[in-house]
Amino acid sequence: DTAVSQTPKYLVTQMGNDKSIKCEQNLGHDTMYWYKQDSKKFLKIMFSYNNKELIINETVPNRFSPKSPDKAHLNLHINSLELGDSAVYFCASSQGVWDNGELFFGEGSRLTVL
Amino acid sequence: AQSVTQLDSQVPVFEEAPVELRCNYSSSVSVYLFWYVQYPNQGLQLLLKYLSGSTLVESINGFEAEFNKSQTSFHLRKPSVHISDTAEYFCAVSDRGNRDDKIIFGKGTRLHILP
Numbered sequence: 001d002t003a004v005s006q007t008p009k010y011l012v013t014q015m016g017n018d019k020s021i022k023c024e025q026n027l028g029h030d031t032m033y034w035y036k037q038d039s040k041k042f043l044k045i046m047f048s049y050n051n052k053e054l055i056i057n058e059t060v061p062n063r064f065s066p067k068s069p070d071k072a073h074l075n076l077h078i079n080s081l082e083l084g085d086s087a088v089y090f091c092a093s094s095q096g097v098w099d100n101g102e103l104f105f106g107e108g109s110r111l112t113v114l
Numbered sequence: 115a116q117s118v119t120q121l122d123s124q125v126p127v128f129e130e131a132p133v134e135l136r137c138n139y140s141s142s143v144s145v146y147l148f149w150y151v152q153y154p155n156q157g158l159q160l161l162l163k164y165l166s167g168s169t170l171v172e173s174i175n176g177f178e179a180e181f182n183k184s185q186t187s188f189h190l191r192k193p194s195v196h197i198s199d200t201a202e203y204f205c206a207v208s209d210r211g212n213r214d215d216k217i218i219f220g221k222g223t224r225l226h227i228l229p
Contacts, residue, residue, distance in 0.1 A: 004157070041202055043158075043219040056216055090157055103150075103217065105157030 003027050006091050006106040013081060014114055020077045021109045023091030031055075032074035033103065034066060035090040043090070049074055078111075086113045116141045116207050118220035126226045127195055135190040135223045137179075137205030147188040148206040148217065149179055158204060164188065175199075200227045 004025045013019055025032065033056075034046040048056040049068045063079045078085060088110045092103040121136045139145065146165050150158040162173040169181040179190045188205060205220040 041152075041222045041224075043204065043222075045216050045218075048216065058216070092157075102160045102163065103158070105159070107155070107157045 002106075004091055004093055004104050004106040006089075006109045008109060009107065010110050010112075012112045012114065015081055015083060017081050018077070018079045019081060019111070020075055021089055021091075021111070022073070022075045023106060024073050025091075025093040025104070026072070027093055027095070027104060029093035029095050029104070030071045031094045032068065032071070033092040033094075034074065034076050035092060035105075037088040037090060037108070039087070047074075047076075081111075081113045083113050086111055116145070116209060116218045118205050118207050118218055120203075120205050120220035120223050122223050123221065124224045124226060126228055128228045129197055130194050132193050133191065133195050133225065135203050135205075135225065137188045137190065137220060139186050139188065139205070139207040141186075141207060141209055143209050146208045147179075147181055148208075149173075149177070149188070149190050150204045150206060150219070152202040152204065152222075154201070161190075161203070195225070195227055197227050197229070199225055201225060 006023045031050045033048045035043050037043045045058050046060045047066045051071050052068045065077045068074045088108040090108050091106040094103050117140045119138045127133045148163045149161040151161045152158045162171045164171050164181045172178045177192045202222045202224050204222045206217045208217045
């Protein structure tokens with residue numbers, strides 16, 4: 001049973017398209033995150049949600065819009081894709097905000113923009 | 115503002131040799147510190163963490179890290195590495211206690227085990 005699952009795992013698309021990545025966690029956590037990992041493995045937080053409420057929005061272009069229909073799901077929609085959006089996007093979850101400091105990560109979604 | 119510096123982007127080491135992966139942080143307040151490991155084509159997994167109490171923390175697979183407040187360091191060590199330890203290791207820091215605190219990751223250190 002996958003604790004944090006993301007779909008799709010791979011996404012190849014053209015510049016200018018709109019795409020979504022879905023994330024679901026079955027751990028009963030109430031906080032979820034999106035991180036972006038670039039080609040140099042640098043990992044940067046994009047958003048966090050706690051009980052469907054946006055907590056962190058880290059100067060991400062407004063082409064990126066997270067949506068949390070319930071506390072077990074956090075989806076990422078990207079409009080007008082650009083070459084620089086190519087990266088691996090990781091979803092993560094935690095119990096509380098920083099109850100014990102542990103993030104549980106999904107396996108990542110590799111986005112390639114051509 | 116918080117920041118994390120991992121001084122080595124790659125560390126090659128022979129199997130069964132000891133290893134130290136260095137991590138320094140900066141923060142204006144008390145912190146939580148973490149090491150995460152990323153195996154090839156996988157997400158990150160927590161290896162160990164320092165929240166409070168003993169400054170020496172250990173993982174179940176033989177790694178340990180020591181919180182050194184005066185040197186603002188949290189270096190990761192293992193006395194004898196195995197091929198299976200080949201991975202990317204990320205040090206991370208978080209300020210304590212606020213709802214919008216975030217975990218900031220270092221740029222990672224690739225541990226390459228030589229046979």
